[in-house]
Amino acid sequence: MDPNDLRNEALKREWTDQFVEVNPDRPELKRFAGIVGRVVTVNQNNKALVDFQDGAWYDIAASEEYLRKLDPTVAKAKYKNVNSAQPIPEKQG
Numbered sequence: 001m002d003p004n005d006l007r008n009e010a011l012k013r014e015w016t017d018q019f020v021e022v023n024p025d026r027p028e029l030k031r032f033a034g035i036v037g038r039v040v041t042v043n044q045n046n047k048a049l050v051d052f053q054d055g056a057w058y059d060i061a062a063s064e065e066y067l068r069k070l071d072p073t074v075a076k077a078k079y080k081n082v083n084s085a086q087p088i089p090e091k092q093g
Contacts (some may be wrong), residue, residue, distance in 0.1 A: 011062045012042045020050060020067040021074030022060065029066065033056075036070065036078040053080050 018039045022029035037050040040057055046058035048067060060066050 001034055008042065011048075013089060015039045015048050015062045015067075019070040019072055019079060020048070022067075023066055023068060024052060026030055026066060036075050038079060049077065057060050 005049055017077060020037050021035070021054050022032045022037075022040055024030060024033040032052055037052040037058075039062075040049045040051055042048050045059070046062055048062040050060055050067070051057050079085045085093050
């Protein structure tokens, strides 16, 4: 197996379904400061796809330099979405 594939699989195991907050010291992530997100998966570019409860997923480097893992018992109370991919009945045809 390719070393990049091995790294990607390791990152998926480490980050998928983790509750996270961004590093607020990173200027490009300030808009997410204080918001609890959930890592949906890690893509092939080793970016965590994070759901910040607004219906969109954002790709952020799967690294503690960018993301901080939270205690799941505390984070679940602050995380409002069960699944952002839920249908919105009033918008369905």
